[in-house]
Amino acid sequence: MTSFIHVEGLSKSFGQQTVLENVNFKVKKGEIVGLLGPNGAGKTTFIRILNGVIKPEKGSITLNGMDPASEGDRIRKISGIVTESAGLYHQMSGKENLELFAELYGVKDKNRVAELLDLFDLKEHQDKPVGKYSTGMKKRLALAKALLHKPDILFLDEPTNGLDPDGIEMVLTYLKKYNQETGTTMIICSHVLHQLETICDSFAFIENGTIAEQGTLLELENKYVQNVTVKVNTTFKPQDKQYLGFPCSVVGESIVVFELPSKNDIPQLLSSLLKNDPVYSLTIMNNDLQSIYFKVRGV
Numbered sequence: 001m002t003s004f005i006h007v008e009g010l011s012k013s014f015g016q017q018t019v020l021e022n023v024n025f026k027v028k029k030g031e032i033v034g035l036l037g038p039n040g041a042g043k044t045t046f047i048r049i050l051n052g053v054i055k056p057e058k059g060s061i062t063l064n065g066m067d068p069a070s071e072g073d074r075i076r077k078i079s080g081i082v083t084e085s086a087g088l089y090h091q092m093s094g095k096e097n098l099e100l101f102a103e104l105y106g107v108k109d110k111n112r113v114a115e116l117l118d119l120f121d122l123k124e125h126q127d128k129p130v131g132k133y134s135t136g137m138k139k140r141l142a143l144a145k146a147l148l149h150k151p152d153i154l155f156l157d158e159p160t161n162g163l164d165p166d167g168i169e170m171v172l173t174y175l176k177k178y179n180q181e182t183g184t185t186m187i188i189c190s191h192v193l194h195q196l197e198t199i200c201d202s203f204a205f206i207e208n209g210t211i212a213e214q215g216t217l218l219e220l221e222n223k224y225v226q227n228v229t230v231k232v233n234t235t236f237k238p239q240d241k242q243y244l245g246f247p248c249s250v251v252g253e254s255i256v257v258f259e260l261p262s263k264n265d266i267p268q269l270l271s272s273l274l275k276n277d278p279v280y281s282l283t284i285m286n287n288d289l290q291s292i293y294f295k296v297r298g299v
Contacts, residue, residue: 041206
């Protein structure tokens, strides 16, 4: 499948400071990609280059067959952007904000504003001034604004900052639902890894101005997680620090942790345990996105 976004050898400096260097990056159409990394790693600069706002010194970029450096206006017409400063008018109501931006974007569909207010559960607040919205409501309105013109790609820079757990869950659920219904490609920048683990199709780790690794969670797990640590909720109590040759330890009431050479050893472990003891749950502790990220960084 041809990449919707294809980046090769991208570099960008500001004065003497190199912000991005030899960045390679691919995104398939309809994919949700988490662009992950610490603050200052270059995520926001990279998004601004992809969107044609600033130009790189080196490298080639195509986004839906267009070069952002020379066709930035065309790319921005098919893009939606959500940043921390959402650019909303606080003295106007939510509905008035969307109607204003719909006119600016040239949106012809008269039902689009009502559709988005309904999608993001803002209908009952549509006539309230945005200045009186909660942080979560402002985030949802910013998403609605970015989606008014039905963009082919959505750039989201820290979309969950400032939200409580309920707000985070709500925003991420909306994004996943919208992607499934429309096939909109999404790039989500964040340094909070665990929030994106269930919503993204793949992940790119940006470190010191370059993409250190990119792939699906399974691809990354297969590459970086050899030995696995599993936590088992069971009545089994090991007599020593080994079981079936696997190191193990009791870490709490009815919780035993096993160190296995591979996840392929899990069936053997479970089969043996279940011969004499119930097993209520088993969790792999070191194959989550955050654990893999630290392996990629060599931390």
